[in-house]
Amino acid sequence: MNQDLAFAKELAKYKDKWVALQDKRVVASGNSVREVQEKVVRKKIKDFAFHYVPSKRLAMAV
């Protein structure tokens, strides 16, 4: 399995959740951005990105 598919498999564990990512590593997860933020603050994690892991195909137009 290549690195990207390994990342996809890792993310699949967090379907319908918010996660904090450091590159391709999930460092915190929760049901809301606030919950994830509280965890990263508690763990003193820096340089991360929020991401929502969808379980369905997305179709959005604004």
Place this chain on the structure above:
Amino acid sequence: MKFPYTPRFLEDYESVEHDPLLWVSFMSPETGQSAAVLGMIDSGAAEILLHTGIGEAMGIDIASGEKALYSGIGGTIEGYKHTVLMQVRGDRKAHEVTVSFAPIEGMDALFGQRGFFENYKVVFEKYKNQFEVIAKRSRRRK
């Protein structure tokens, strides 16, 4: 800056969707707080739309912004516009842009025409599962 499409397993765990996801940081000049999000480049979106939670993480009083309505496949949602600084990971330059914070369901961020495509050219090479983000050149004085 070239990036691979990000593969994501969907419900059945068999099918894989590849999306053009990009790591972008936003900073509020009002609060001085920032947040990064791995969101989707969406040329069909009119502007930059961020989930309300991202704005809250930046300490922004969301409802103090200009109200706007957004219609999508799932119906209409209410958003609030704010001016922030946007910086794409890998780019040294930050851009002042207007974004809307809205409770977009099942989604973190959409990087659309106003704000994002005004500052970057994006070349999608889906057949290679890669895309390129090219910063707009600033005009040089003669």
